[in-house]
Amino acid sequence: MDLRKISDNVWEIPKQGEMKVPAVIYSSARLLDDIRRDMTLTQARNVACLPGIERMSYVMPDAHQGYGFPIGGVAAFDLDSGIISPGGVGYDINCGVRLLKTDYTETDVAGKRKELLAEIFKEVPAGVGKGGVTKLSRGVLKEILVKGAEWAVENGYGRKEDLERTEEYGRMKDAAADAVSDRAMERGIPQLGTLGSGNHFLEIQKVHEIYDEVAARAFGIRAAGQVLVMIHCGSRGFGHQVATDYIEVMENAFGVQGLPDRELVHAPFKSPQGQQYYRSMCAAVNYAFANRQMIAHWVRDVFARILGTSKGMDQVYDVCHNVAKVETHEAGGRSRRLVVHRKGATRSFGPGRPEIPECYRSVGQPVIIPGSMGTASFILAGTQEAEGLSFSSTAHGAGRVMSRHEAVRRFRGERIRDDLARKGIELKSTNWKGVAEEAAEAYKDVDEVVRVSHAVGLGRLVAKVVPIGVMKG
């Protein structure tokens, strides 16, 4: 494909053929080698052809091939002439990451690490086919879909302060439970409050290095060795069913003729189908916020029980990786409301944005970028430049480079556990095959992903954290 180098970390697919705008790829030459190997660039070009797209079709440094849109793809559409697409959000709606800080240091937990992990493993349901601990009624689920993390806090899961440290304050207000199918409700009921499987994990981590003292302090991160907890999961079967349902609804309403890929099916944002998908998607976002809120509560309980208190365990932030939101951005020389799709991308609002809580408004929002299982993760801060570069978005993780199939052929879960143990990382899992699938070698180098993000200005490096205990679903 015709790819033009703009600078060391910026590449462009010029506007051609059906493209309404160019595509821009934020990547180093090294990461681009991986990106070129699959369909990422073709998918970014397909996105650039969609009706009402504004500015550019953007590709983040960790991008890889997805369904329809690439994972690591960002695109914004005009509210009147533009579209909304389930393929631009992904199946795991509001797959995301929550980070809790603690007042404990590595030394404080040294002798209790195994116990902490074992107890968290008992408290947080995880793994394949595992139901949640709460038997929900349909009525309660509907309330959760509307209220998100607020419902969880009202029902004793966590603290009120957690809400302001959650994207959207833990609740997307446009959610409507009546736009959600029975099948989605049925899949959602048994899975609330579960971690799930696949690439989802829960880690006890320690701060390895701080790059930006001022932002780190604002985020509650003080020094190397400080213990943190990271929770990575999403909306489980519920979100997958919402995506599946609305792909069918949009196919039936608008047909599939002329689509280069059926996963790119879309509806005008203001059409009934577009609005129903948007409201159901918001419900799935809320489901995932409630899910992470409950899991965070159980983690705090375990820390309190084993170490005496969970007092200092404030939430740093909770970010969405797969979402479409109506936001104000500059486009066509003026400030406008657009529907921004972030699929495998994190919002990266810089200092001053009114959407981020007061406590972070001078440094930018925390951006949490998990590495692959058992490797380093990073905390970044949102930047003002990201607005112009990517509708305020950056990377979301490491990104796969090897198939699950190949990873299982090459690696053994038990062996990975032993290797991690030698590095001082405890691992517990329900499924050793799942561990093999998530081997670090199956992923891109997350250090390079965040280096590019920082160099381009999509997100500013604040701290590097490393795991000391890993729970894998």
Added chain:
Amino acid sequence: MERYKILPHTADGKFQAYGTTLEEAFGNAALATASLMWDWTKVEPRLRHFVHFRGFDREQLLVKFLGETIYLFETKQFLLGKVDGLRIRPEFEGFSLEALLGGDTLADRYPIYGVVKAVTYHDLKIEECGGFTVQVVVDM
């Protein structure tokens, strides 16, 4: 003839399923989907679910039919072990499918080693050449 083949795919699960008829290929595709989660050959068919779907084309029909394996597993803990009486009929607008799914309830004797979360249209192919081949990518 082999029923299906699991293929390598970067993020998720991919397979081809075969049949002398379209019905047989669809049935084998359901077993291939199950094979990514449990060993369907070990599942005793103690329970049966009758299913019926419509699709405006064969691709949509296949996506909806395979989605049922996931739905029954997540909501009823039903493990698919057998597909009987699968029939596909042309309709006024599109196609309909009916089948009797045999299987059992999740239990310790059936280890689960993966979860398929959605059936996608990515790289989905239904091809006729002597027999039928369907190719599917699922989100895991």
